[in-house]
Amino acid sequence: MTAALPLFPLSTVLFPGLVLPLHVFEDRYRELIRDIIALPADSDREFGVVAIRSGWEVEHTGPGGEPAVGLTSGASISLYDVGCSALLRQVTEHPDGQFDVVTVGRRRFRIVEVDATTAPYLIAQVEWLDEEPGEPGMADALAPGVLAVFQRYLRMLRGESTPTGEQLPEDPNVLSHLIAATASLTTDDRQQLLAxxxxxxxxxxxxxLLNREVALLDQLQAVPASLPELATPSAPN
Structure with missing residues (x-):
């Protein structure tokens, strides 16, 4: 069974449980937010965030640097087929009609069909994807090792030599989504993890992926020249 879900195409990948603030400036997406706000208070005020595979997105950021939602008029875009619904948590409407919203990722979906004619924004028929643990007991067995590599990766990124005592989730599924969302990965990498x-x-x-990134960071740290120096073109002989 499928469900109708309005879509926000973005150049980012949203994961369940992760917070996503957005600055909404384009007319069609302002209307989408208004339509969602108009829903009964006890209904699911959510829309689908799906990453853009190819196409042009308007380059804007909100006042706080958050992604701004909007596509060039008449733009042709290609979307990935797996996304994540965003539950509307907070809405601020500005005098000019733009919105700042705070959302949280809720549940994954796969796009079955896209309707581009019924509303100014896209509406997709989607099938919801369950959060399956996988092979019994294996997630709990894998999580400590993956967490250890992730913590090492974070320390290397921050230039820290000792753990900081940062609290990370123990639930394997929550941890898997947090790593996917926060590691410095390409959109393709993130999309593959979401799917x-x-x-x-x-x-x-x-x-x-983390072992690959740690190995790369190890190589960079082993280079005797500083990274800014490496980024500066050498003078010709």
């Missing part, structure tokens, strides 16, 4: 069928698959893929 994986279960927590075990996601943790295994993240272990591979």
């Amino acid at each position: 994986l069928p279960d927590t075990v698959s996601r943790l295994r893929a993240e272990r591979t």
Whole structure:
């Protein structure tokens, strides 16, 4: 069974449980926000965030640097087929009709069909994707090792030599989404992680990706010249 879900195409990937602030400036998406606000208070005030595979998105940011939602008029875009619904948590409307909203990722979906004619914005028929754990007991077995690599990766990014005592989730599924959302990965990498069928698959893929990133950081730190120096073109002989 499918459900109708209004879509926000973005150049980012949203994961369940992660907060996503947005600055909404374009007319069609302002209307989408108004339509969602008009829903009964006890209804699911959510829309679908789906990453843009190719196409042009208007380059804007909100006052706080948050992503701004809008596409060039008549733009042709290609979307990934798996996204995540965003639950509306907070809305601020400005005098000029623009919105600042705070959302949180809720549940993954797969796009079955897209309707581009009924409303000014896209509406998709989607099927919801369950959060499956995968092979019994394996997520709990994998999580500590993946967490250790992730913590090492964070320390290397921050230039820290010792752990900071940062609190990270113990639940393997929550951890898998947090890593996918916060590690410095490409949109394709993030999208592939979002689309994986279960927590075990996601943790295994993240272990591979994190080990790759840690190895790269190790190589960069082993270079005797400073990174700013490496970024400066050398003078010709």
